[in-house]
Amino acid sequence: MNPNLLSDEDLRNYQKRGYLHLESFVEAATLADLQRAAAEFVEVSRGLETSNKMLDLEPSHTSGNPRIRRLNSPVDNHETFRNFALEGPAAALACSILGGPVRYHHSKLNFKWSGGGEEIKWHQDIQFWPHTDFSPLTIGVYLADVDDVMGPMGVLPSSHQGPLYDQYLDSGEWGGAMNPRDVAELDMNEIVWLTGPAGSVTVHNCCMIHGSVPNNSPNPRPLLLQTYSAVQSYPIAHIGANGVTGPLSGTVIGGTSDQKITIEGRQIAGAPDWSRAGAPTIFGSQQETD
Numbered sequence: 313m314n315p316n317l318l319s320d321e322d323l324r325n326y327q328k329r330g331y332l333h334l335e336s337f338v339e340a341a342t343l344a345d346l347q348r349a350a351a352e353f354v355e356v357s358r359g360l361e362t363s364n365k366m367l368d369l370e371p372s373h374t375s376g377n378p379r380i381r382r383l384n385s386p387v388d389n390h391e392t393f394r395n396f397a398l399e400g401p402a403a404a405l406a407c408s409i410l411g412g413p414v415r416y417h418h419s420k421l422n423f424k425w426s427g428g429g430e431e432i433k434w435h436q437d438i439q440f441w442p443h444t445d446f447s448p449l450t451i452g453v454y455l456a457d458v459d460d461v462m463g464p465m466g467v468l469p470s471s472h473q474g475p476l477y478d479q480y481l482d483s484g485e486w487g488g489a490m491n492p493r494d495v496a497e498l499d500m501n502e503i504v505w506l507t508g509p510a511g512s513v514t515v516h517n518c519c520m521i522h523g524s525v526p527n528n529s530p531n532p533r534p535l536l537l538q539t540y541s542a543v544q545s546y547p548i549a550h551i552g553a554n555g556v557t558g559p560l561s562g563t564v565i566g567g568t569s570d571q572k573i574t575i576e577g578r579q580i581a582g583a584p585d586w587s588r589a590g591a592p593t594i595f596g597s598q599q600e601t602d
């Protein structure tokens with residue numbers, strides 16, 4: 313991994329504002345591979361009438377007029393996306409921002425189809441998948457040129473240092489977005505809309521207020537998103553999406569994990585990660601160390 317991918321100024325900006333906007337960051341050949349992979353799923357979608365675990369389709373989707381909302385977990389569904397996120401430019405960028413090895417969490421490809429592709433209301437991500445710290449960040453790559461009318465992602469600079477909002481509805485159900493009363497308190501003039509040519513990259517911290525408006529243009533707005541945390545940060549189980557983020561979630565990139573974690577000021581040298589190979593019994597572990 314190239315630790316010098318970003319300037320010191322970029323890194324300072326990320327800390328201060330909670331986001332980065334890197335125009336035309338992904339080089340042409342890699343971008344073309346990602347675009348080809350995305351196009352394969354559009355073809356797959358033609359054979360579907362309704363959403364399945366992999367593809368979330370709009371109700372009006374048909375084989376002749378595909379309308380995809382989201383490809384879930386591209387990293388688990390295509391080698392190109394897997395390489396990009398776990399070994400390629402997105403992995404390198406995550407390591408560069410977080411200053412060392414990182415832990416991959418999850419990925420998705422939001423297509424936001426043409427002619428009305430849906431809005432994503434203002435929200436913060438960390439409530440969806442709390443971690444043991446606030447290092448998690450999401451790297452987005454536009455797979456098409458995106459202008460103002462295509463529903464680009466918008467961020468509220470420095471909001472990652474502000475309140476962490478309750479994203480439940482008044483009814484008590486999970487709403488996945490900020491309450492309109494809280495949104496009304498925001499200064500929307502401060503929102504920065506992250507547009508750019510295909511290959512442009514967005515990075516936002518897990519506490520950043522962000523969202524996007526409907527896509528009223530004649531073209532889809534595919535945004536490939538992958539989330540990472542610092543290696544010493546862990547998803548907290550049994551809350552939100554943690555635990556349903558795919559078999560590659562937890563992959564350590566750019567180094568190793570010493571499994572040390574600090575809770576309430578006390579450091580634990582945690583056991584190895586047994587989530588893939590299965591846990592040994594305490595009897596087995598203790599006998600092996602005799």
Ligand SMILES: O=C(O)CCC(=O)C(=O)O
Nearest residue numbers: 422432464465523524535
């Ligand atoms: O696709 C977008 O515009 C925003 C994505 C996003 O906010 C999310 O998936 O958390």
